[in-house]
Amino acid sequence: MEPAQLTAAVVSIVNTLRIILEYMQNRPKRRQHEDDFDEDVDTDVPESTGCGNWEIVVAVGLVDTVERQFWARQTSTDWWDRIVLQVWDDAQWLQNFRMLRPLSWNTVSYFPLPKMRADLTVEKRVAIALWKLATPDCYRSVRNQFGVGKSTVGAAVIQVASAIIGVLLLRVVTLGNVQVIVDGFAAMGFLNCGGVIDGTHIPILAPDHLPNQYVNHKGYFSMVLQALVDHKGRFTNINVGWLGKVHDTCIFRNSGPFEQLQEGTYFPDQKITIVDVDMPIVILGDPAYPWLLWLMKPYTGSLDSSKEQFNYRLSKCRMVVECAFGCLKAHWRCLLTRSDLSTTNIPIVISACCVLRNICESKGKMFMAGWEVEANRWHLILSTQTPG
Structure with missing residues (x-):
């Protein structure tokens, strides 16, 4: 040059x-x-x-200067309109939405949900919410699936979950017929039992506020769901939203049933006599819970044959609550992965999942083979991860 x-x-x-x-x-x-x-x-x-x-x-003038503008992302509702609504059979609905289509609509479609844009029907909003609860998908994935915005997915999930709690929680998560429950546990080997109590951890993302208080004994961030279940694993009382670090006993002592059980008003006054002791209707718990007149837990230390027999029968009944939690998470897989909801909204979703699980349990044949295997695989993945 x-x-x-x-x-x-x-x-x-x-x-x-x-x-x-x-x-x-x-x-x-x-x-x-x-x-x-x-x-x-x-x-x-x-x-x-x-x-x-x-x-x-x-x-530098290498391209023509143009007025800046924003383009809406091209989305399609063909999958929902032409495939799901017109082609899917009951098996496909159950596998993907975890509920049969008629049951989905009969359960929640009549709820008074807030108005949104005209083309977003109540049925579609319910389907969006159920899909998010039933899958471990993120909001972006659900958005692409239904051809809506991410904020629309978030709004639908909370609106539907809140409606489920407002309309159905007190009707569905309730004690019911106590005598049927007592008879059910008696058939399993434990007399005068009205339920089994335990807690389970729901994984969440690290919260902005007090993150250390959410780290549980297994080392990941979580919120606690404590539940009382009947002989069939149906939730009869739930307590949701406690930080992962809080001990089960503390949660239980601050729950609604504790005071009623202490006062003897939670169950009917129905006692049986065992070795000259009048035993009221009791609940069963694991070793983390205290010994109380109305709360039985396993013996520890050196055991004779009678204590071993007691522990065996108690353990057999306690498996019901463990199974209930397993089925809950396998049914509504959003509870398996670290929730991307706010700490305010996570308890709403957990409670709604408990309500829906009870509804599906009452209808029967709503739990497909292989769901628990899938849930166990997610638990294994979670156990290898570190907080955050």
Whole structure:
């Protein structure tokens, strides 16, 4: 290159850089557009962090300057409209939504949900919520599946879950016929038993506030679901939302049934006499719970044959609550993975899952072979992960 040409090239580069610097220094501060648009709308314009490539190209005149604009992401509802609604049979509905289609609508479609855009029917909102509860999918995946925005998915999940709790919780998660429960446990070998209590940890993402208080004894972030179940594993009382670090005994002492059980008003006044002792209707727990007149737990230490027999029968009944938690998480797989909901909304979703599990249990044939195997695989993955 001739000296004159080289000099001209250098001058051109310097002038170009000057233009870029002047542009970056004098341009107005860019608004954070994420807060100005609904999440249903996405941008295809590259975002700038300092000297972004898009702005440099425009500044030096290598492309025509055009008015900046945002494009809505192209979505499709064909899968929902043409496949799910028109093609799927009962088996496909049950496998994917964890409920049969008629049961789904009869259960929740009549709820007074808040109004949203006209093309988003109540049925579709319910289906979006059930899909999110029934799968370990993230919001983005559910959004793509149904052809809606991520914020729409989030709104549908909380609206439907809140409606389930408001309308059905006190009707479905209830003690019911105590004598039937007592007879059921008696058939399993334990007399005058009204339920089994235990807690389970629901994994969550690390919260912003007091994260250390959510780390449980297994080393991951969680919220606790404590439940009392009957002889069939049906939830009769739930206590949701405690931080993962809190001990089961503390949760139990602060739960609704504890005071009623202490006062003798939770169950009917129905006693049986065993070795000159009048025993009221009791509940069963694991060694973490205290010995109380109305709460039985296993003997520890050196055991004679009678204590071993007692522990065997108690353990046989306690398996009901362990199975109930396993089926709950296998049925509603959102409880298997670290929830991406806020700590305010996680208890709402957990409670709704308990309600739906009771409904499905009452209908029968709502739990498919292989679901528990899948759930156990997720538990294994979780156990190898570290907090956060």
